[in-house]
Amino acid sequence: MHLGQKIEEILLPAVDGSQFDNKNLQGKRYLLTFFRFATCPFCNMRLAQLVNLKKELISERLEQTEIVAVFSATLDHLQHHANKHVTQLPILADEYSEYYKKFGVKKSFWGALKGSLLRLPTAIKGMMNGYIPKEISSRLLIMPLSLLIDEQGVIQEIYYGKDEGDHLPLAQVEAFLRQPILK
Secondary structure: OOOOOEOOOOEEEEOOOOEEEHHHHOOOEEEEEEOOOOOOHHHHHHHHHHHHHHHHHHHOOOOOEEEEEEEOOOHHHHHHHOOOOOOOOOEEEOOOOHHHHHOOOOEOHHHHHHHHHHOHHHHHHHHHOOOOOOOOOHHHHEOOEEEEEOOOOEEEEEEEOOOOOOOOOHHHHHHHHHOOOOO
16 A cells, blocks of 8 residues: 555445445545454544544535544444444444554554553543543554545555554644545
């Protein structure tokens, strides 16, 4: 996967019970972001920011945008833990991490350790908001991945998180999604 490449087809179950197909996003600009696991405080704090951004875009009638979140989780587990975000944007379950492998999502022990230490206030805030990390598995080592996809389905930005709480800057996501759609 590289800049300028057409995005691969993504077919995954969504927490709202639908089957997500990114072909339905043709003509829209979108953020595709791969998170760690359903109870990750860093992931859920970021997801809350993205939900707020999506609400702003909708209120400004910028419907030609989308934000898509993918978690390495079973659908049942994700439905149970992502219920605060369900109605706002597609949240997808990649139970077998198939797309994590296809898109080259990285794992890092040092990134997980670094994020835990350097971003402790964010983790505490997330846990105070009810996002308690309840699973101990190799998913703890997943580093976030964010892709900005244009209306033709072409990858315009790839951002590999350097630690568990490192995401593409929100201002950059917002600027991309606010760009006029080319017809």
